[in-house]
Amino acid sequence: MGSATGVAKANQPSGSGISAGDARAIAKEAYIYGFPMVMNYQTMYKQAIDKNSPDFRGDFNSLNSAKSVATPDDKFVVTPNSDTPYSYVWMDLRAEPVVITMPKIEPNRYYTAQLVDLYTYNFAYLGTRAFGNDGGKFIIAGPGWNGPTPAGVKSVIHTETQFAYGLFRTQLFNLADLASVNRIQAGYHAEPLSSYLREPAPPRAAPVNWPKPSDDMSASPTMFPLVNFLFQFCPPDPSEKDLLVRFGRLNIGPGRTFDFSSFSPEIQQAINDGIKDSDADVAVVMKKINTDAVSSGDMFGSRDFLKDNYLYRYVGAKLGLYGNSKQDALYFGYFLDARHQPLDASKSSYELRFAKDQLPPNKAFWSLTMYDGKSQLLVANPLKRYLLNSTNLSSYEYGKDGSLTLYVSRNKPATAKESNWLPAPDGPFYCILRVYLPGEAVLNGSWKKPQMQPVQGGA
Missing domain, CATH: 2.60.40.1610 (Domain of unknown function DUF1254)
Known part of the structure; x- marks a missing residue:
């Protein structure tokens, strides 16, 4: 070239x-x-x-x-x-x-x-x-x-x-x-x-x-x-x-x-094997992401911030190129449910419940966005609803205890729940909870994201 x-x-x-x-x-x-x-x-x-x-x-x-x-x-x-x-x-x-x-x-x-x-x-x-x-x-x-x-x-x-x-x-x-x-x-x-x-x-x-x-x-x-x-x-x-x-x-x-x-067949094979070996490194990082030991805040930033952590930079690029540095936005990934099973709307429906006063602290806004697990792109649906976010808090239905439950499924839920519904594809998916200008409790890790709970018998 x-x-x-x-x-x-x-x-x-x-x-x-x-x-x-x-x-x-x-x-x-x-x-x-x-x-x-x-x-x-x-x-x-x-x-x-x-x-x-x-x-x-x-x-x-x-x-x-x-x-x-x-x-x-x-x-x-x-x-x-x-x-x-x-x-x-x-x-x-x-x-x-x-x-x-x-x-x-x-x-x-x-x-x-x-x-x-x-x-x-x-x-x-x-x-x-x-x-x-x-x-x-x-x-x-x-x-x-x-x-x-x-x-x-x-x-x-x-x-x-x-x-x-x-x-x-x-x-x-x-x-x-x-x-x-x-x-x-x-x-x-x-x-x-x-x-x-x-x-x-x-x-x-x-x-x-x-x-x-x-x-x-x-x-x-x-x-x-x-x-x-x-x-x-x-x-x-x-x-x-x-x-x-x-x-x-x-x-x-x-x-x-x-x-x-120009390399011998043996070295060519070694190069190909080395590229495939990166999958194991990604798997290690993904385990840390799924247990909240690693966040997007560890994967995006300046050279001085990342300190030559090329693996985190690589995983960040694979999951979402151009992620923000943590001071501007933190991203919480939902790839597994509360039972540590991959999210799949053909097999289950899900609920994400925020207790009263436990929505993500921020100085801008937060959003929960749906992605197709195969293409990593937004999911087409009749409502053209690709996310639920804090700018629409007044439109959601809340529990008597002040909690907010979001419903994630491929099929539309009951009318009373529709305002809180995030449509999912008929298969694997993941969600990203973005918190823009995150508050100190988000930055220091004292605020914890709720788990994606599978619904018994739902699909």
Whole structure:
């Protein structure tokens, strides 16, 4: 996979001196390391490069917005939320920085711009938590820029990679509120720094020959050439020096060329086995997630926060790419019921009961969203109801003791329960409980999510 950027290739070790055992171990490490980068690239390719893609959102440095929340037809990323209409900007920061404008909005609405680098680290945030709701102009700069801060700019934010993603979320209170959200989205803006300063633009960066992702790229050795390709836009971090030397034994790393066919059949098998070995690592983390020993707050964040925990970054990308850092949102997964059985609406119905005053503490809102267990996408249903959330608390039915019970099933429950019903598919599913701007009790773990209780005889 080549590019027109002229990056020199490093001396290539042949890989002939490596044992099958070492190759297997390195392949697993490199796969876990590179998977989030490849998933991120697939999104970038669909949204900013392939103009024939149904998910194309606009050219680099062009900010565009979805006019409504996500539906089952949205497939650009797994486990999307359906509470906040998205806005998007893929930034090419090689030639110059990009200036992002956040509009001033009302104080009781949550909005945010999550800034993600090519490794999928959340390197910064704009919006409610980070800067408040007064808006402002912000410079997003690549690793090589050290210019002065222009007048009128609230903050300069640096990223370590030459391309970055801005993913905006604007809280939608209800469908009648959509016009207000769209007006806010119209106030989001991105432009090159030279345009903001009304100065001549610097020379353009070299064109890139973007490799087209293949369907199997994220689950086979075909991903490693793409990881190598992406390294040219990711100046190596000093903390990864030894790791990249180790990866180099399989020709994986900056400036290297990975050619699977150049390895012996024994080493090829070892590489494939190493990739499959990652499944066991995921299973270990999933057990911790299902017992609440690990949360989304452990899997998403900055490089400094994750401290080289590539496994957690990998699992986070598999479960829901572009998860927020915990200060902005925490995600509680429901994959198993209270009896530790996989959730399956063809076999059972379920109830989720919040005792009085035990709804998730937050400074924004919470939501419980349904996902198909196979596709990891939203579930189509006649009500077009994909979630239940705190903005609709007044519409729910409550118990005499003040509790709130949510009903999860494939069949519509009795009329008295319908307002509290979250439709499920006729088969495996999972739910994500999102808590935006989580309260201290959620952040410190003293608040515990209720268990998903199977209903005897229900299906």
